[in-house]
Amino acid sequence: MDAFEELVAEVLRADGYWVHRGYKIDLAPEDKRALGNPSMPRPEIDLVAYKAGTGELLSLECKSYFDSGGVHARDLLPGGRNAQRYKMFVNAELREMVLQRLAQQLVKSGTVAGNPTPKLGLIYGHATAANSKILESHFEANGWGLYGPEWLRVQLQRMALRSYDNQIASVVAKLLLPRKETIIREEAA
Known part of the structure; x- marks a missing residue:
């Protein structure tokens, strides 16, 4: 969902x-053959996030699932019913190849420095307590x-406590989490 991805992106930028x-990850024809799928389309990562100060590189899948049953853990386990939704989590060969190519592409383009090790992650909006x-x-x-x-x-x-910036997530945070209430919550925690 584009809106959820954009919200998460704004939070990460902040x-x-x-x-x-x-x-999009560029896989060579030999990479695709090695994965057993020579005609596979280019894998796409929902969000790639990089923090230069720490060198942290995140490869993130975003699933909101607000008005549904939420993320089902069974789908992320080997043999899961909807494992196709979570290919990077259930297919170790694909995961290794994509994360390796991600780091190589970013270094080659000069976007990141050094030899980063991408960390796979999932950001979700809803799941049952059991899941x-x-x-x-x-x-x-x-x-992960x-x-x-x-x-x-x-x-x-945290965004609600920061100085005003003209990002939708920041504005909504300030509207829904007034500064005084947010400070009280942080002090109580």
Whole structure:
């Protein structure tokens, strides 16, 4: 969903990342053959985020699923019913190839420096409590980043406390989380 991706991108930018939406990965014909799919289209990453100060490089899949059952953990586990939605999480060969090519492309273009190791992650807007628990355990075991609605709320609360900027996420955060209430919440935490 474009609106959810843009919201997340604004939140990440406010936290010091540069963000690219819909980043296409160039795979050579031999890469595609090695993956067993010589005619596969170029893989696309929802959000690529890079923080120059830390060298952190994130490859993020975004799923809002607000008015639905949410993200189902079973789909991210091997043999999941809708595993096609989460190819990077369920296909280790594809994941390794895409993340390696991502780093190579960004270094070659001069966008990032050094030899970054991309971290795979999922940002989601809704999942049941049971699914969230399974996701947390599965993602931690695999070394992936998991950013759920609570993470997003905290980031928006931080945006509400910052100086005004003309970004939609910042304006909405200031409207929905008035400064006084946000400060009180942060002090209580």
